[in-house]
Amino acid sequence: MKIITIASLKGGVGKTTLGIYFAASLARRKKKVLLVDADPNNNLTDFFLRTEELESLQTKSLYNVLKGRCNLKDSIRSIEPGLSVLPTTPELAKAQIEFGANPGTTLRFQNSLKSLDLDYVVFDTPPSLSYELYLALYNADHVLCPIGFSRWTIQGYQLIADACLENNVSAPVCVPFNVSKKDSERISEIDLPSTKTSIPKSAEFAKSAINGKLSDKVFGDFNLLTKEILK
Ligand SMILES: Nc1ncnc2c1ncn2[C@@H]1O[C@H](COP(=O)(O)OP(=O)(O)O)[C@@H](O)[C@H]1O
Numbered sequence: 001m002k003i004i005t006i007a008s009l010k011g012g013v014g015k016t017t018l019g020i021y022f023a024a025s026l027a028r029r030k031k032k033v034l035l036v037d038a039d040p041n042n043n044l045t046d047f048f049l050r051t052e053e054l055e056s057l058q059t060k061s062l063y064n065v066l067k068g069r070c071n072l073k074d075s076i077r078s079i080e081p082g083l084s085v086l087p088t089t090p091e092l093a094k095a096q097i098e099f100g101a102n103p104g105t106t107l108r109f110q111n112s113l114k115s116l117d118l119d120y121v122v123f124d125t126p127p128s129l130s131y132e133l134y135l136a137l138y139n140a141d142h143v144l145c146p147i148g149f150s151r152w153t154i155q156g157y158q159l160i161a162d163a164c165l166e167n168n169v170s171a172p173v174c175v176p177f178n179v180s181k182k183d184s185e186r187i188s189e190i191d192l193p194s195t196k197t198s199i200p201k202s203a204e205f206a207k208s209a210i211n212g213k214l215s216d217k218v219f220g221d222f223n224l225l226t227k228e229i230l231k
C-alpha cells in the first residue's frame with residue numbers, strides 16, 4: 001500500500017481537484033484506492049457524498065475513527081469500482097487540540113490503514129501546518145503540491161518541503177495546475193521539482209464540482225500525470 005498526500009499551504013490551488021481525479025484515475029487503472037478527506041472544509045466529501053445527511057456523515061467520519069468511536073473499515077463509502085472515500089465533517093477542526101499531542105492516534109490510524117486491502121491511499125489536506133496535514137504526511141510515499149504560476153504559491157512550497165523533511169518524507173513534487181501553456185513553460189524554468197505533465201485550466205472542473213460528478217473529458221491529462229508519478 002502506498003500513501004500519496006496532496007498538500008499546499010495555499011488555498012484554491014487545486015488540491016481537492018487533484019486528489020479526486022488522481023485517485024479516480026488510479027481506480028480506473030484497476031487499483032484499489034481510498035481517498036481520505038483530511039480537510040475540515042470537507043469539499044472532497046461534498047463532491048462524492050453530498051446526498052448523505054450530515055448526521056450520518058458525522059457518525060462514520062475520519063474524526064470519529066481517530067476518536068476510536070467507529071472503525072475505519074465500516075466508515076469507508078464505496079464510490080465506484082476500486083474507489084472509496086473516508087469522509088470528513090467540519091468537526092475534524094477539533095483534531096489539532098484533541099490529538100495533536102498524542103502520536104498514538106496517528107500510529108493507530110496508520111495501522112488501521114495497513115490492515116485494509118488497498119493499493120493506494122490518497123489524502124486531501126487543509127492549507128495549514130495542522131494535525132490533519134501531519135497525519136497525512138506520516139509515512140507518505142509521495143507528496144504532490146499543485147502550483148500555479150504565482151509568487152505566493154512558490155513561496156508556500158518551502159514550508160511543505162520543510163514539513164516533509166521533518167517527517168523523513170521525500171521532497172514534495174509540484175504539479176502545475178489550472179495553468180495556461182505559457183504558465184506551465186514558466187514553471188518548468190523555476191528550480192523546483194515538478195512534473196512534466198501539467199493540468200490545464202478548464203471549465204470542466206467547475207462544472208464537475210457543481211454537479212459532484214467526475215468529468216470523463218479531463219481523464220486524458222490525469223492518466224498522463226498518474227503514469228509519470230508512478231513510474
Ligand atoms: N484545472 C482547473 N481549471 C479550472 N478550474 C479549476 C482547475 N482546478 C481546480 N479548479 C477550480 O478551482 C477551485 C479551487 O480548486 P480546489 O481543488 O478546491 O482547490 P484547493 O483544494 O487547493 O482549495 C475549484 O472551484 C475548482 O473547480
Ligand SMILES: [Mg+2]
Binds near residue numbers: 015016017039043
Ligand atoms: Mg480543498
